[in-house]
Amino acid sequence: MVSERHALESWCESNWGQTPLDVSEWAAHDDVLQVFIKLSRGVLIADFAMDVDGDLTCEEHLHIPHDRWNPGSIQAKRTSDGRVRFRHRSSEITLSARLRAPEWGKALLEEWLMEQRGEALKPKDRSQRLSSINRSKLSIERNLNQARLTQAKSELDMAKDRLESAERGLDSKRKSSEEE
Numbered sequence: 001m002v003s004e005r006h007a008l009e010s011w012c013e014s015n016w017g018q019t020p021l022d023v024s025e026w027a028a029h030d031d032v033l034q035v036f037i038k039l040s041r042g043v044l045i046a047d048f049a050m051d052v053d054g055d056l057t058c059e060e061h062l063h064i065p066h067d068r069w070n071p072g073s074i075q076a077k078r079t080s081d082g083r084v085r086f087r088h089r090s091s092e093i094t095l096s097a098r099l100r101a102p103e104w105g106k107a108l109l110e111e112w113l114m115e116q117r118g119e120a121l122k123p124k125d126r127s128q129r130l131s132s133i134n135r136s137k138l139s140i141e142r143n144l145n146q147a148r149l150t151q152a153k154s155e156l157d158m159a160k161d162r163l164e165s166a167e168r169g170l171d172s173k174r175k176s177s178e179e180e
Contacts (some may be wrong), residue, residue: 004033007056008048015058016044024108026065027096034095036105038112042066045109046088062086062093068115073098074109076102122132 005023022038025152026045033056037044042065048056060095064074075087082097086105095105 002020004028004050004054004056007054008035008037011048011058012039012044022112026100026105027098032096036108039127041116042069043109043112045095045105047095060093062088062089062091064113066113069113069117071110071114074106076106078102132168 002104008023009019010137012018016039018040020037021040026034026036031050033048033050035046035048037046044063046061047059050056073088075085077085077087079085079094080176083094084096084098084102084105085092085094086102086109118131151173
């Protein structure tokens with residue numbers, strides 16, 4: 001990986017205009033290099049082909065900018081042929097089989113993005129922090145009110161009453177038709 005580090009840095013600089021902040025290897029064998037790259041405002045999953053001179057050619061990549069990412073929006077699943085598919089929104093990339101679990105790669109990418117998002121959204125002063133806490137409190141209260149199920153219980157009781165009334169009506173019709 002050390003020998004490819006310079007080639008990766010020059011590829012990032014020429015294609016993304018920045019040096020990678022961190023690089024983590026998914027797979028490196030023969031003429032393939034698959035890596036996760038942390039940029040200043042997002043992450044990349046890249047699949048490179050290496051020639052004999054050590055030059056890298058990007059076969060495909062998946063870029064996830066931190067402003068389009070939400071926690072949990074990266075999916076990583078092993079396919080039936082053993083490869084691993086990483087997906088974000090409508091974009092995806094498939095990497096070679098690896099002994100590491102797909103969740104390892106997903107967790108690494110989410111951690112990098114969370115660090116970037118955390119810095120961008122960190123409240124600056126006391127009033128902003130208090131406002132953020134109050135918004136969270138109100139959201140939790142709304143969720144708790146919905147979870148109490150009082151509305152659902154009353155609707156269930158009403159439905160039971162309607163069923164009992166319909167059964168009584170059917171029984172009375174049945175008895176009157178039998179008497180005739």
